[in-house]
Amino acid sequence: MNTNSLWPERPKALLLDLGTVVLDVDFRRTFRAWANTSGAPERRFFERWKTDHHYEQHELGALTFKDYAQHLASRFDVDMSLTAWRNGWNDVFVELLPGVLPLLESLAKRMPVYCFTNTNATHEACWRRRYPELAVFHHIFVSSRIGRRKPAESAYHYVADRMGFAPSDIWFLDDNRDNVEGAINAGLITFRIRTADDVTRVLGHVLEGGKI
Numbered sequence: 001m002n003t004n005s006l007w008p009e010r011p012k013a014l015l016l017d018l019g020t021v022v023l024d025v026d027f028r029r030t031f032r033a034w035a036n037t038s039g040a041p042e043r044r045f046f047e048r049w050k051t052d053h054h055y056e057q058h059e060l061g062a063l064t065f066k067d068y069a070q071h072l073a074s075r076f077d078v079d080m081s082l083t084a085w086r087n088g089w090n091d092v093f094v095e096l097l098p099g100v101l102p103l104l105e106s107l108a109k110r111m112p113v114y115c116f117t118n119t120n121a122t123h124e125a126c127w128r129r130r131y132p133e134l135a136v137f138h139h140i141f142v143s144s145r146i147g148r149r150k151p152a153e154s155a156y157h158y159v160a161d162r163m164g165f166a167p168s169d170i171w172f173l174d175d176n177r178d179n180v181e182g183a184i185n186a187g188l189i190t191f192r193i194r195t196a197d198d199v200t201r202v203l204g205h206v207l208e209g210g211k212i
Contacts, residue, residue, distance in 0.1 A: 014171050
């Protein structure tokens with residue numbers, strides 16, 4: 001992320017992605033867990049993995065985890081129990097990114113801080129249980145709950161409307177290029193995140209600006 005010395009006008013609200021922006025995720029952990037349980041080689045999961053139509057439908061709440069697991073079983077040619085699929089699926093989460101939460105806690109006292117994540121009900125149940133610190137957000141918009149998914153412009157307009165702010169008054173942080181482009185097209189002030197330092201740099205800049 002390169003902000004140079006030129007920053008846009010400070011936001012009235014913040015909107016952050018969850019994975020890789022606040023919470024570290026690693027699908028290699030999932031593949032490793034599935035390989036250990038099934039006996040299939042880990043490389044099979046890595047090589048055949050795709051964020052396909054079924055994946056997107058799962059994140060829109062249109063496909064249950066049971067149905068999605070059946071799709072995965074066919075894709076990977078692996079037979080496992082639903083519990084085994086779910087346990088590996090939830091192994092994707094690593095930890096909260098260092099240095100981000102304290103900044104969010106300070107900012108949340110000064111301005112609305114929201115989250116918008118493309119995710120599914122199984123992952124949501126997992127991270128809500130494991131990471132109660134995420135209650136720092138005023139609200140977390142979950143794609144599978146709202147039936148809208150990044151990078152659709154309409155998804156950002158829906159979220160901005162529920163937040164109660166014009167898109168141009170919101171700073172949005174996300175690591176995914178398509179999501180960033182969708183947010184730009186929707187009118188949000190957007191920062192593409194590549195490292196935890198990128199997140200803390202943006203949040204620190206807002207915090208240094210004083211009460212907004």
